[in-house]
Amino acid sequence: MDLGLYLHIPFCSAICNYCNFNRGLFDAALKEQYVAALLLEIAGKGEGAAADTIFFGGGTPSLLEPSEVAAIIAACRGAFALSDSAEVTLEANPETVTPERLAGFRAAGVTRLSYGVQSFRDEELQRLSRLHSASRAADAFAMARAAGFDNISLDLMMWLPQQSIAQWLESVDALIELGPDHASLYILELYPNAPLRDAMARSKWSLAPDDDAAEMYLEAMSRLDRAGYRQYEISNVARPGRESRHNVKYWTDGEWLGFGCGAHSTRRGVRWKNVSSTTEYIAAVANGGRLDTDRRVLTGREALEEALFTRLRLADGIDLDEVKTRYGADVLALYGQELERFRDAGLLIYDGRRLRLTRAGMLLANEVMSVFLTATVVD
Numbered sequence: 001m002d003l004g005l006y007l008h009i010p011f012c013s014a015i016c017n018y019c020n021f022n023r024g025l026f027d028a029a030l031k032e033q034y035v036a037a038l039l040l041e042i043a044g045k046g047e048g049a050a051a052d053t054i055f056f057g058g059g060t061p062s063l064l065e066p067s068e069v070a071a072i073i074a075a076c077r078g079a080f081a082l083s084d085s086a087e088v089t090l091e092a093n094p095e096t097v098t099p100e101r102l103a104g105f106r107a108a109g110v111t112r113l114s115y116g117v118q119s120f121r122d123e124e125l126q127r128l129s130r131l132h133s134a135s136r137a138a139d140a141f142a143m144a145r146a147a148g149f150d151n152i153s154l155d156l157m158m159w160l161p162q163q164s165i166a167q168w169l170e171s172v173d174a175l176i177e178l179g180p181d182h183a184s185l186y187i188l189e190l191y192p193n194a195p196l197r198d199a200m201a202r203s204k205w206s207l208a209p210d211d212d213a214a215e216m217y218l219e220a221m222s223r224l225d226r227a228g229y230r231q232y233e234i235s236n237v238a239r240p241g242r243e244s245r246h247n248v249k250y251w252t253d254g255e256w257l258g259f260g261c262g263a264h265s266t267r268r269g270v271r272w273k274n275v276s277s278t279t280e281y282i283a284a285v286a287n288g289g290r291l292d293t294d295r296r297v298l299t300g301r302e303a304l305e306e307a308l309f310t311r312l313r314l315a316d317g318i319d320l321d322e323v324k325t326r327y328g329a330d331v332l333a334l335y336g337q338e339l340e341r342f343r344d345a346g347l348l349i350y351d352g353r354r355l356r357l358t359r360a361g362m363l364l365a366n367e368v369m370s371v372f373l374t375a376t377v378v379d
């Protein structure tokens with residue numbers, strides 16, 4: 001399988017009150033130094049290997065100038081054998097785009113846009129301290145279509161403070177009405193010190209009961225089914241052929257190289273992460289210092305477990321014959337007994353060749369996947 005290339009862009013115009021990603025406030029001078037460092041890192045790691053996806057993630061990659069995006073793509077092309085039909089995704093925030101910038105990104109070689117919309121209700125966006133409005137998100141989508149983007153993904157978040165099931169479904173319906181090619185639906189997860197927790201306490205905002213969160217997920221997926229989308233992963237749906245080729249590598253045991261601060265890589269059974277701090281990253285590239293941290297070789301057992309729990313995220317589930325060929329492991333012999341209770345509860349389906357989660361099982365995926373971390377496997 002060809003490599004995926006991930007470029008981390010750690011700058012945002014403001015910091016959202018629920019965000020736990022590796023990011024900081026935009027600073028034009030720092031961004032210029034960072035892009036220069038990225039170009040050096042890419043050139044230094046080039047080895048001519050085949051790659052077929054590039055993913056600009058963040059942070060807010062759409063804060064880059066189109067010329068910077070073009071230079072980074074050109075560096076990837078110079079260092080790797082990038083396929084002519086490569087999928088090149090840029091994550092974008094709706095408030096950052098204009099028709100000119102979108103035309104520039106397209107001319108730079110971006111083939112796919114992924115907008116962080118999160119909600120089509122203004123009061124919810126304000127509670128999340130997002131900078132855009134619902135109408136700005138719809139405008140950004142229309143601008144991208146007008147600029148010629150035929151592969152657009154929209155992200156939404158459910159189970160927001162004060163959000164009812166009906167209000168969540170308003171956002172789902174608004175998304176369906178726009179008709180993106182792909183959508184990602186996430187349940188809001190609040191990390192321990194998230195400023196949103198304080199805002200919720202101050203303003204007495206609450207979350208709907210757990211059962212409502214389950215209904216939000218199941219009803220949204222049903223509506224997307226009816227609108228012609230296919231759910232291919234726990235949180236992702238797409239029109240046929242519009243699945244994220246880059247992200248599918250993460251779920252199918254693929255290989256990828258990450259560039260930029262905090263970026264993760266997996267190659268030939270080895271996993272590592274770049275230094276997280278933006279300034280340390282820039283200094284390390286400039287001094288020719290080590291960028292990688294946490295480098296480790298996966299054991300046979302770790303590789304098998306990771307393959308199983310990431311593949312189980314996919315609607316197609318685990319191909320038992322493929323796992324046998326690749327890892328020499330008989331999944332049912334190793335884990336069958338432990339998995340039985342999930343099958344009995346209607347969370348898991350085993351059809352002879354494949355093991356996959358039902359939609360209800362997707363809501364409890366972590367519980368099912370924990371079987372692959374607790375059972376005893378011989379290396």
Ligand code: SF4
Nearest residue numbers: 012015016019058059
């Ligand atoms: S725009 Fe995205 S990456 Fe930046 S702070 Fe908000 S949620 Fe985090």
